[in-house]
Structures are given as C-alpha cells and as structure tokens.
Amino acid sequence: MTSILKDGAFNCRVSTVLNKDVKQFGKKHLFDDNDETCWNSDQGLPQWIALDLQKEETVSAFHIQFQGGFVGHDCHLEAGLENGSLEIIEQFYPEDINSLQVFKLRKPICAKHLRFVFNGSTDFFAPRFIYCAKHSLSLDYILSHLISVHTAKSDFLKLHQAVAPQNVFRAAGGKPGLSMDQITAQVMVFFIGGFETTSVTISFCLYELAKNVNIQKCVMTEIDRILEEYGGEITYDGVKEMKFLDQVVSETLRKYPPVAFLSRKCTKDYTIPDTDLVVEKGIQVVIPVLGLHRDPKYFPDPEKFDPERFNDEAKRSRPHYVYLPFGEGQRICIGA
Ligand code: HEM
Incomplete structure (x- = not known):
C-alpha cells in the first residue's frame, strides 16, 4: 500500500480561515501559499481542504484528524478528473474528537x-487538519509537511525557533522540541489571550467614555488634532502620539483588567524578605491583579474612572508592581 501524498506530489489549499479581507487581517499566508488562508474565520462558509494531485490516482479511503475545537458533522468529499469539474462523491460524518478517523469510500x-468540505464548520481554535488520501497512511509525513509549510512563512511559529519538523517529531519521541499538542496549545493562547482581552478592554473603554462625556471629548479632541497632523491617516506614529488616549486605555485596564489574577507555582522555598514567612516549593501563588488595581492605597477612590492616574507624574509616584494588566517579568504579555 502506498500513500498518494507521500512524495509531496500534490498541491494543497485550505479555507481553514475564511475571512478573505487580508488587508484587514494581515497574516495571509498562515497555512499555505494561498490568499484565501488568513487568521480570522467569521464568514460562516464551510471550511474545506483541496488537494490537487500530480496525476490521477485511485482513492479508496482517507484519514482525518482534527486538533482543537471543531464543529462540522455534515461533510462531503468532492472529486474530479484532470479537466472535469468536481462532483460530490460521498457524505461523511466525522466526530468532534481529536483522534484519527478513517473513512472508507463505498x-x-x-x-x-479532491476537496473535503466541512459544512457548518467553524475553526475557533485553529484546528489543524491532518489528512491522508489513502492507499496507506503516512501520518508523520503529512504532519511534517504542514509544519514545514508553516515554518517557511513569517508567521508566529517563527517565534519558536525550535519549531522545525525534525524537532516536532523528536518532541513526540520525548526529546526536546515542540510537539503538535504544544503548538496547538500556543495557537489557543493566541486566540484566547489575544482576542478576548482586547475586545473586553475596548468594550469597557467605550462604556466608560459613554459615561464620562468630558473625558470622551478630550480623547476626541486629541485624536482629531493628531489625525490632522498626519493628513487624516491613522498611522502607527500618530497613534503613539495620542498620550491621553493611552491614559484612557491604561485606566480602563486598571479598572477592568481582563486577566484578574496571575498564578504561579513556587519552584523553590522562598522566604519573604524581613519576615519569617516561607513560600514553600510547590505552592500555587495567586497575584490578585484586580485587588491591587482597586486598592485605595495605590489608586484613591478606585471606582472613579480617572485617566489622570496615568500621567507621567502619577505613574512615577506609585510602586511599579501594583499595576499589572499585562503581567510582569519573563512571562509578560507579548502583546503589551
Ligand atoms: C488588552 C490586551 C491584553 C491583555 C490585558 C493581556 C494580558 C496578558 C497577561 C496578564 C498575560 C500574562 C499571564 C501570566 O503572567 O500568567 C498575558 C500573556 C500572554 N499574552 Fe496577552 N494580553 C493582551 C493582549 C494580547 C495579544 C494581542 C496577544 C497576541 C497577539 C497576547 C498574547 C499573549 C501571550 C502569547 C501570552 C503568554 C506569554 C508567555 O507566557 O510567555 N496578549 N497577556
């Protein structure tokens, strides 16, 4: 038995991310070389995977594995010959599980x-599709193909210098490197850490601006002034100059930190200086970000929305670690 995909003699396109507005969402080459591949998925179209083989092949079965959240039970396979159009061959009904699923054609x-269409599917947690048109299974090859395509691009996996196909598989064998599960976990952190935090902050910011009309007017005046200086264009440099806007966002993050507490596991016994209190190895330590942000000792009248708490002088007058919307130290938010 041989795998059709074994020698890389195929071209693959995916719709795993459906929003085609690449200007808005940037990162267009997340998966392959196709403009249709992008970060965000919100168009509600079915996802699909298209495989163009180098020559006509006999296909008797295919294997699919999902990673991350997946919805899409009503799926079908389309197939076509050299110049023919695609026709629906069979429906298939995968389960919403992460183990390998085998589908034999009638x-x-x-x-x-070939086109595998996942009707009604969503890909909120960036599922990875690992697929094998069968004669036989060459799962490792397909995985390494996907990863090598990823790492050939300038996407965020590049941040993990350790991610090379051989490392991924070494990791699976217990040696250093990132495994597929670890990479998937990173993808999830990006979705949850990057999206929810930002959208919640924007919502609370607008809520406070709606309640505090004077502050709203000040922000608008600043934005209008700087936009005019930059010829009406929103630019990175222009936004950096919007100091009051920055104060407003900082105050929003103080009052409503999306990450309300940080948690760490103590790795060795630690005596708190000038006390006989010992934090023992293995203890889970919780840092109450929300509590600090609303402590009147550091932020008098803490319920009040007051961007002036973040002018230069006010910032200098407080201990640094009482304001932690993005965490601190080695694991500080990469989006900070
Ligand atoms: C208002 C927006 C955001 C807030 C309030 C926020 C908050 C945080 C906090 C508090 C942490 C540290 C967690 C800890 O120490 O245990 C963190 C980590 C992280 N954030 Fe954000 N975040 C925001 C936006 C983003 C964005 C836009 C991204 C991605 C582009 C992102 C990606 C991450 C990642 C990958 C980590 C883990 C870093 C590590 O463990 O080394 N965050 N974030």
Missing part, C-alpha cells in the same frame, strides 16, 4: 482533484 474512485 467504492474506490479515480481522481486528480
């Missing part, structure tokens, strides 16, 4: 083009 087909 009868083998001859095809050059």
Whole structure:
C-alpha cells in the first residue's frame, strides 16, 4: 500500500480561515501559499481542504484528524478528473474528537482533484487538519509537511525557533522540541489571550467614555488634532502620539483588567524578605491583579474612572508592581 501524498506530489489549499479581507487581517499566508488562508474565520462558509494531485490516482479511503475545537458533522468529499469539474462523491460524518478517523469510500474512485468540505464548520481554535488520501497512511509525513509549510512563512511559529519538523517529531519521541499538542496549545493562547482581552478592554473603554462625556471629548479632541497632523491617516506614529488616549486605555485596564489574577507555582522555598514567612516549593501563588488595581492605597477612590492616574507624574509616584494588566517579568504579555 502506498500513500498518494507521500512524495509531496500534490498541491494543497485550505479555507481553514475564511475571512478573505487580508488587508484587514494581515497574516495571509498562515497555512499555505494561498490568499484565501488568513487568521480570522467569521464568514460562516464551510471550511474545506483541496488537494490537487500530480496525476490521477485511485482513492479508496482517507484519514482525518482534527486538533482543537471543531464543529462540522455534515461533510462531503468532492472529486474530479484532470479537466472535469468536481462532483460530490460521498457524505461523511466525522466526530468532534481529536483522534484519527478513517473513512472508507463505498467504492474506490479515480481522481486528480479532491476537496473535503466541512459544512457548518467553524475553526475557533485553529484546528489543524491532518489528512491522508489513502492507499496507506503516512501520518508523520503529512504532519511534517504542514509544519514545514508553516515554518517557511513569517508567521508566529517563527517565534519558536525550535519549531522545525525534525524537532516536532523528536518532541513526540520525548526529546526536546515542540510537539503538535504544544503548538496547538500556543495557537489557543493566541486566540484566547489575544482576542478576548482586547475586545473586553475596548468594550469597557467605550462604556466608560459613554459615561464620562468630558473625558470622551478630550480623547476626541486629541485624536482629531493628531489625525490632522498626519493628513487624516491613522498611522502607527500618530497613534503613539495620542498620550491621553493611552491614559484612557491604561485606566480602563486598571479598572477592568481582563486577566484578574496571575498564578504561579513556587519552584523553590522562598522566604519573604524581613519576615519569617516561607513560600514553600510547590505552592500555587495567586497575584490578585484586580485587588491591587482597586486598592485605595495605590489608586484613591478606585471606582472613579480617572485617566489622570496615568500621567507621567502619577505613574512615577506609585510602586511599579501594583499595576499589572499585562503581567510582569519573563512571562509578560507579548502583546503589551
Ligand atoms: C488588552 C490586551 C491584553 C491583555 C490585558 C493581556 C494580558 C496578558 C497577561 C496578564 C498575560 C500574562 C499571564 C501570566 O503572567 O500568567 C498575558 C500573556 C500572554 N499574552 Fe496577552 N494580553 C493582551 C493582549 C494580547 C495579544 C494581542 C496577544 C497576541 C497577539 C497576547 C498574547 C499573549 C501571550 C502569547 C501570552 C503568554 C506569554 C508567555 O507566557 O510567555 N496578549 N497577556
């Protein structure tokens, strides 16, 4: 038995992220070389994976594995010959699980083009599709193909210098490197850490601006002034100059920190200076960010929304570590 995909003699396109507004969302080449691949998925179209083989092949089964959240039980396979259009061959009904699922076709087909369509699917947690048109299974190859395509691009996996196909598989064998699960976990951190935090902050900021009309007017005046200086264009440099806006966002993050507490596990016994209190190895330490941000000792009248708490002088007058919306130290938010 041989795998059609074994020698890399195929071209793959995915719709795993459906929003085609690449200007807005940037990172267009997350998966492959196709403009249709992008970060965000919100168009509600079915996702699909298209495989263009180098020559017509006989396909008798395929294997699919999902990673991350997936919804899409009503799926079908389309196939076509060299110049023919794609036709629906069979429905298939995968389960919303992460283990490998095998689908045997009712009868083998001859095809050059295949399209796996996942109707009603969403990809909130950036599922990875690992697929094998069968004769036989070459899972490692497919995985390494996906990863090598990823790492060839300038996407965020590049941040993990350790991510090279061989490292991924060494990791699976217990040696250093990132495993697929670890990479998937990173993807999830990006979605949850990067999206929810920002959207919640914007919501609370607008809520406070709606309640505090004077502050709203000040922000608008500043924005209008700086936009005019930059010819009406929103630019990185221009936004950096919006100091009062920065204060407003900082005050929003004080009053409503999206990450309300930080948690760490103590790795060795530690005596708190000038006390006989010992934090023992293994203890879970919780840092109450919300509590600090609303402590009247550091932020008098803490319920009041007051961006002046973040002018230069006020910031200098407080201990640094009482304001922790993005955490601190080595694990500080990369979006900070
Ligand atoms: C208002 C927006 C944001 C807030 C309030 C926020 C908050 C935080 C906090 C408090 C941490 C540290 C957690 C800890 O120490 O245990 C963190 C970590 C992280 N954040 Fe954010 N975040 C924001 C935006 C973003 C964005 C836009 C991204 C991605 C582009 C992002 C990606 C991450 C990642 C990857 C980590 C883990 C860093 C590490 O463990 O080394 N965050 N974030």
